[in-house]
Amino acid sequence: MLNPRRVHIVEMNNIFYALGIDAGGTLTRAVLIKFMDEHQLVIGISEKGSGNPASIGWDNALRNILDAALEIIHQANISPLDVSVIGVSAAYTGWGKYVQRYVELFRKHFVNARIDVYHDIYASLLSCFPKGEGIVLIMGTGSSCLGVHEGRTVLVGGWGHLFNDKAGAYRVGRDGITAALEYYDGRGGETILLSLLMEYMGTNNIYDIIDHIYSSNDPKSIIAGFAPYVVKACRENDKIACSIIHSVAEDAVNHIWAAARRLGLSGAIEAGIVGGFYNGSKDLVEHLFKDIASRKCLNIIVKPQLVKPVCAVVYPGIARLTGLDPIDLALSAPNECKQIIK
Numbered sequence: 001m002l003n004p005r006r007v008h009i010v011e012m013n014n015i016f017y018a019l020g021i022d023a024g025g026t027l028t029r030a031v032l033i034k035f036m037d038e039h040q041l042v043i044g045i046s047e048k049g050s051g052n053p054a055s056i057g058w059d060n061a062l063r064n065i066l067d068a069a070l071e072i073i074h075q076a077n078i079s080p081l082d083v084s085v086i087g088v089s090a091a092y093t094g095w096g097k098y099v100q101r102y103v104e105l106f107r108k109h110f111v112n113a114r115i116d117v118y119h120d121i122y123a124s125l126l127s128c129f130p131k132g133e134g135i136v137l138i139m140g141t142g143s144s145c146l147g148v149h150e151g152r153t154v155l156v157g158g159w160g161h162l163f164n165d166k167a168g169a170y171r172v173g174r175d176g177i178t179a180a181l182e183y184y185d186g187r188g189g190e191t192i193l194l195s196l197l198m199e200y201m202g203t204n205n206i207y208d209i210i211d212h213i214y215s216s217n218d219p220k221s222i223i224a225g226f227a228p229y230v231v232k233a234c235r236e237n238d239k240i241a242c243s244i245i246h247s248v249a250e251d252a253v254n255h256i257w258a259a260a261r262r263l264g265l266s267g268a269i270e271a272g273i274v275g276g277f278y279n280g281s282k283d284l285v286e287h288l289f290k291d292i293a294s295r296k297c298l299n300i301i302v303k304p305q306l307v308k309p310v311c312a313v314v315y316p317g318i319a320r321l322t323g324l325d326p327i328d329l330a331l332s333a334p335n336e337c338k339q340i341i342k
Contacts, residue, residue: 014037015034015035015036016034016035016085016321016322017033017034017035017076017082017083017084017085018032018033018035018083018084018085018087018314018317018318019031019032019033019069019072019073019083019085019086019087019110019113019314020032020033020086020087020088020089020310020311020312020313021051021065021068021069021086021087021088021089021310021313022051022089022120022123022308022309022313023051023052023061023064023065023088023089023090023091023092023102023120024050024051024052024089024091025050025051025052025055025091026050027047027048027049027050027051028047028048028049028051028064028065028068029045029046029047030044030045030046030047030048030068030069030071030072030310031044031045031310031311031336031337032044032045032072032073032075032076033311033314033334033337035318035322038324040329040332040333040334040337042336042337044072044073044075044076045072045336046068046071046072046075047068048064048067049064050064051064051068051090051091052092053092053098054091054092058101061092062101062102062105065088065102065105066105066106066109069086069109069110070109080109080110081110081111081112082112083112083113084112084114084318084321085113085314085317085318085321086110086113086114086115086116086314086317087118087123087312087313087314087315087316088102088106088115088116088117088118088313089118089119089123089124089309089310089312089313090102090117090119090120091120093117093118093119095119099117102115102117103115103117114317114320114321116313116316118313120309121136121138121144121146121155121158122146122148124136124138124146124272124274124309125146125148125272126309126312126313126315126316127274127305127306127307127309127311127312128272128274128303128304128305128306129270129272129303130306130307130312130316130319130326130327130330131326131327132148132316133149133150134147134148134149134270134271134272134303135147135148135256135259135260135263135269135270135271135272136271136272136273136274137167137252137255137256137271137272137274137275138168138274138275139167139168139169139252139273139277139278139285140168140169140274140275140276140277141161141165141168141169141170141220141221141224141276141277142158142160142161142165142168142169143157143158143165143166143167143168143171143251143252143255143275144156144158145157145158145256145258145259146259147259147260147262149263149264149265152263152264154259154262154263156255156259156262157255161220166248166251167248167252167255168224168248168275168277169224169225169227169276169277170220170227171248171251172224172226172227172230172231172244172245172277173223173224173225173226173227173230175230175244175247176193176226176227176229176233176241176244177197177213177223177226179191179193179240179241179244180193180194180196180197181206183240188240189239189240190240191233191240191241192236192238192241193229193233193238193240193241196229196230196233197209197226197229199229200225200226200229227277227280227281228280228281230244230245231245231280231281231284235284242284245281245284245288246288246292248285249285249288249289249292250288250292252273252289253289253292253293253296253298253300256269256271256300257269257296257298257300259271268299268300268301269298269299269300269301270300270303271300271301271302271303272302272303272305273289273302274305286302289302306330306333306338307330307333307338308337308338310337311333311334311337312330315329315330
């Protein structure tokens with residue numbers, strides 16, 4: 001989602017400054033990149049608390065976002081007036097309804113900058129397809145899939161853990177815990193997931209586990225946190241754990257195929273897959289994904305994530321400013337943009 005307002009761009013001997021913001025539910029990350037002709041240099045990185053207004057309210061979220069931005073400017077010893085492009089990946093935009101709130105926040109300080117605000121799933125798409133057209137599947141705590149092609153946009157999934165997050169860590173953790181409890185009851189097959197669940201929760205009393213989950217203020221995170229143990233069990237050839245991972249891989253294929261079908265795509269389908277769960281189980285999921293797609297007679301080509309979203313969101317603005325190809329910009333990104341920024 002773009003802010004259509006165009007403003008005067010500051011040029012200083014072919015040097016441009018771009019500020020990327022990733023306003024996530026847990027952390028707000030900011031990166032300041034200095035562009036010198038075709039060269040890029042990260043000159044500042046900062047982190048603050050949650051930037052998601054749905055979690056901590058608008059005042060707190062916007063304060064964290066602005067603090068991250070101004071801290072990085074102070075570190076670099078430049079003026080906010082020197083920043084030419086700001087790109088924001090926002091976890092909460094109301095699909096465009098709240099974009100202006102973010103724009104107004106930055107406009108008060110960065111009066112010369114072009115400001116682009118994207119929903120975080122679109123920022124993930126840009127991290128794989130810098131020109132903003134393609135398909136991306138997020139396999140994190142939850143799951144959702146975005147497809148953009150020739151002006152059409154479709155969203156698949158993303159309905160939340162209560163309904164249909166079928167290709168993410170919450171589903172894996174939930175199904176893993178369920179399998180462990182069924183084995184304990186004698187209703188399910190033998191699985192090492194029971195002992196791993198005890199290890200994860202730090203107790204030998206199964207009822208302590210249930211009390212802890214149901215009384216928690218954030219049961220979703222606790223349940224999703226068991227997903228790596230399910231992955232571990234599958235790597236140790238636990239059949240029940242592997243059946244869970246197989247089911248998730250099949251849903252990943254279904255997400256991408258549904259997006260491609262709705263976009264009218266056929267033949268080879270290029271798609272990026274991102275997210276913490278995917279990165280932590282890539283060896284398993286990628287193998288199963290290819291096998292399942294093949295059996296469904298689908299030619300899905302998984303494309304790599306070129307840069308992190310916090311950097312990806314500045315490249316469209318820099319491309320418009322300089323005339324450079326956003327793909328070339330992403331391919332020549334600094335190492336800090338190709339790694340997890342901490």
